[in-house]
Amino acid sequence: MTNTIRAEVITIGDEILFGQITDTNTQWIGTELTNIGIRITRKSSVGDQTDAILQILNEAHQRAEVIIITGGLGPTKDDITKKTLCTYFGVGMVRNETALALVTGFFEKRGREMTDLNRGQADLPANAQYIQNDWGTAPGMWFEHDRGDGRQCIYISLPGVPFEMKHLMTNRILPKLQNTFALPIIRHKMIRTIGIGESFLAERIEAWEDALPSHIKLAYLPHFGQVRLRLTATGTDDALIDRELAEQTALVMPLIQKHVFGFDNDELETVVGRLLTDKNMTLGIAESCTGGYVSAQITKVPGSSAYFQGSIVSYSNDVKVKQLGVSPEILSQHGAVSEETIRAMAEGVRHAMGTSAGIATSGIAGPDGGTPDKPVGTVWIACATANRTVTRLLTLGQYRDQNIQLTATYVLNMLREEILNQ
Amino acid sequence: MTNTIRAEVITIGDEILFGQITDTNTQWIGTELTNIGIRITRKSSVGDQTDAILQILNEAHQRAEVIIITGGLGPTKDDITKKTLCTYFGVGMVRNETALALVTGFFEKRGREMTDLNRGQADLPANAQYIQNDWGTAPGMWFEHDRGDGRQCIYISLPGVPFEMKHLMTNRILPKLQNTFALPIIRHKMIRTIGIGESFLAERIEAWEDALPSHIKLAYLPHFGQVRLRLTATGTDDALIDRELAEQTALVMPLIQKHVFGFDNDELETVVGRLLTDKNMTLGIAESCTGGYVSAQITKVPGSSAYFQGSIVSYSNDVKVKQLGVSPEILSQHGAVSEETIRAMAEGVRHAMGTSAGIATSGIAGPDGGTPDKPVGTVWIACATANRTVTRLLTLGQYRDQNIQLTATYVLNMLREEILNQ
Numbered sequence: 071m072t073n074t075i076r077a078e079v080i081t082i083g084d085e086i087l088f089g090q091i092t093d094t095n096t097q098w099i100g101t102e103l104t105n106i107g108i109r110i111t112r113k114s115s116v117g118d119q120t121d122a123i124l125q126i127l128n129e130a131h132q133r134a135e136v137i138i139i140t141g142g143l144g145p146t147k148d149d150i151t152k153k154t155l156c157t158y159f160g161v162g163m164v165r166n167e168t169a170l171a172l173v174t175g176f177f178e179k180r181g182r183e184m185t186d187l188n189r190g191q192a193d194l195p196a197n198a199q200y201i202q203n204d205w206g207t208a209p210g211m212w213f214e215h216d217r218g219d220g221r222q223c224i225y226i227s228l229p230g231v232p233f234e235m236k237h238l239m240t241n242r243i244l245p246k247l248q249n250t251f252a253l254p255i256i257r258h259k260m261i262r263t264i265g266i267g268e269s270f271l272a273e274r275i276e277a278w279e280d281a282l283p284s285h286i287k288l289a290y291l292p293h294f295g296q297v298r299l300r301l302t303a304t305g306t307d308d309a310l311i312d313r314e315l316a317e318q319t320a321l322v323m324p325l326i327q328k329h330v331f332g333f334d335n336d337e338l339e340t341v342v343g344r345l346l347t348d349k350n351m352t353l354g355i356a357e358s359c360t361g362g363y364v365s366a367q368i369t370k371v372p373g374s375s376a377y378f379q380g381s382i383v384s385y386s387n388d389v390k391v392k393q394l395g396v397s398p399e400i401l402s403q404h405g406a407v408s409e410e411t412i413r414a415m416a417e418g419v420r421h422a423m424g425t426s427a428g429i430a431t432s433g434i435a436g437p438d439g440g441t442p443d444k445p446v447g448t449v450w451i452a453c454a455t456a457n458r459t460v461t462r463l464l465t466l467g468q469y470r471d472q473n474i475q476l477t478a479t480y481v482l483n484m485l486r487e488e489i490l491n492q
Numbered sequence: 493m494t495n496t497i498r499a500e501v502i503t504i505g506d507e508i509l510f511g512q513i514t515d516t517n518t519q520w521i522g523t524e525l526t527n528i529g530i531r532i533t534r535k536s537s538v539g540d541q542t543d544a545i546l547q548i549l550n551e552a553h554q555r556a557e558v559i560i561i562t563g564g565l566g567p568t569k570d571d572i573t574k575k576t577l578c579t580y581f582g583v584g585m586v587r588n589e590t591a592l593a594l595v596t597g598f599f600e601k602r603g604r605e606m607t608d609l610n611r612g613q614a615d616l617p618a619n620a621q622y623i624q625n626d627w628g629t630a631p632g633m634w635f636e637h638d639r640g641d642g643r644q645c646i647y648i649s650l651p652g653v654p655f656e657m658k659h660l661m662t663n664r665i666l667p668k669l670q671n672t673f674a675l676p677i678i679r680h681k682m683i684r685t686i687g688i689g690e691s692f693l694a695e696r697i698e699a700w701e702d703a704l705p706s707h708i709k710l711a712y713l714p715h716f717g718q719v720r721l722r723l724t725a726t727g728t729d730d731a732l733i734d735r736e737l738a739e740q741t742a743l744v745m746p747l748i749q750k751h752v753f754g755f756d757n758d759e760l761e762t763v764v765g766r767l768l769t770d771k772n773m774t775l776g777i778a779e780s781c782t783g784g785y786v787s788a789q790i791t792k793v794p795g796s797s798a799y800f801q802g803s804i805v806s807y808s809n810d811v812k813v814k815q816l817g818v819s820p821e822i823l824s825q826h827g828a829v830s831e832e833t834i835r836a837m838a839e840g841v842r843h844a845m846g847t848s849a850g851i852a853t854s855g856i857a858g859p860d861g862g863t864p865d866k867p868v869g870t871v872w873i874a875c876a877t878a879n880r881t882v883t884r885l886l887t888l889g890q891y892r893d894q895n896i897q898l899t900a901t902y903v904l905n906m907l908r909e910e911i912l913n914q
Contacts, residue, residue, distance in 0.1 A: 087532050089522025090713065093515075096537070100511030110509050111544060113537040115518075122533065129551065258512075269567045269609045289540070290568045291507050292653075300507065355784075355805070361791025362777075362784035365805045369783025372859055372892060380811035383777070383787045383803035385796075389845060393802070393815070423811060437794055465602070470794055472655065 076134040082141035107253035141230030143208040161196040206234040261299040263329040346377040354423025355381040356415040356430040394418035416452035451481040498556040504563035529675035563652035565630040567609040583618040628656040685751040768799040776845025777803035778837040778852040816840035834872035873903040
């Protein structure tokens, strides 16, 4: 087994540290490094402070073979990464002519004047390998530095702008890393379950989990009524690894089949879209307490207009009567949050939209509106198809946002199960 | 000036390190700590590895007075934070009866059975102060540990689930930190603008910005068609700081009044809700390309049922005709994405819902569906009231999610301006 190549990812920038902007870079880099078999051991964010940067570089090189640094390469005063790298490596700056030509061309093409600060972006620490940036003005840099124990450490410095960083990584850095190291193959398989709590799932698959070979790990990733099971396999033969992951998946599926709605990046709304398409079915949605959220999930999926006709968000009872044909008697006898009403809403929208399936939600999302009979979190969902109408009562908590998201998850899963029953 | 209290934030979890889920916790915690005057010096992510966790704790306590750790507190085998903390502090585990009662109650209330793994969530390292978690089953933990140099280091361990972590931080941890340390007063005032680009805004308020006293900073936070101006004042007298912030706000408002839609946490949907309520107006929504997203924004606001009647998500042309009364001739002559159609949709939903105002969206969200005449990003919006119907053509980019969000922002702002004109 090849020695694992370890990497640390460091972002430089006060605005990330203080939480003012969302750091999307480290997640993206994490995925990409994992995909080529490099093991990330740590991700860190430090501020625009020379001492903080020097300190973390001093630590990191003892712990990793690859260090990726993003940020601090802009043309203004608080961009100090390069100067700090010069201090760290004990070298001076050298102007790189190719970089200068690129920066100059960038400004000429846009008819803008260049300042000395801009020209300074072409200066690099003397020991840097120049990595050409065709998507911005700050070059990437690659350093190979002796760790002092006979091993080299690779330092990679990239701009923090996500668009530039991603292009540099994809086109220059990742290939260079693959050429530099003999890397193991790491592959994931995600099994997406719904309708079973994490600890019940764990009990059910315990024997299978304990029997996993040492090079295959399992992680549980719970999120809003769903639990993702992530299998990670490491090795040197990608065909073998793919086969092993498929075998392990086949072994666990019978234990949990009923709860599995998809794999890898399948979201409920994409799975539902695929099933509707496969069965040549169309969908209409009636929403009360979810207020448009369920429809928005369905329409996140490009191409959803092929199976989704439309929705009625019947926030008031008048609209339930006028647009969905719910009878006023049902509403006055049983109320909006009742099995009778939800059944009428699901069947009503199926009729109004002329679709194969109609789903509906009606409940008390909170924080107000609850009564002793029907407290906050009381939600009815239903799914009407040519076969039948199924209804279900959910007893959720008191948080509005959570209640809306969970209701959407459960009604889409109900739809999924009904489509599979057709 | 009081000694700055430094904090490090550590997330534990392979899935964050490998990039499989988005880490939203550290950004949120960063903002909250900054808001109470604690200086974050580093943020790190490590995997579910005992050695990696021990190593970073050993480093961090030398660099910070507060260490916040999230993740690894679930009931399954890969949740190792508590065991690792026992090893780190050299203590054993003790079952906490209050925690056990809470976990038991959590399962009973949901009519679900508890496993030993669940009961194990009530076990805590012997030196932990129990932090009650009313939003999940894993208790928070607070440790006070001698650093060996006469100073204490506070270690805080919280679940990684964002919903639970935020409630624990807001309700328990942040107040406890404020009671533990003498912290400087930091106050923010947020001015929320829309319809003006960041650099134009900066030019307009440049003289005012340059004249700000040194203890008041300004940050520009652009996001999806809006720019938030955040004033941050630091000091020791909160009444004085509040007065200074109010004065500076009064000074800048005349320069940008037209573009200011709210302050602090006002979202467009809350501001719109307030205006509709003040003017005794009601709202109906017709959505095509935004597919339910605009309605979901309106209904995120508790109490929106007081002014929001409902929506028609007319994803297909049939539904535009049947439910909104758009004439088939208009659709065949001008197409769904046209001024004629959007006007008919806004007026149609106003009629169908019986409301004071109707807003509508129709466009090509992408990535498919564009033509040379109407490329991806071509979106019409409209607002119909008793006074008049206004329409507007947006020319957006090629990214579906972005287009949906921007369209929602612009149509809600159009509604806001029309209500103010009533």
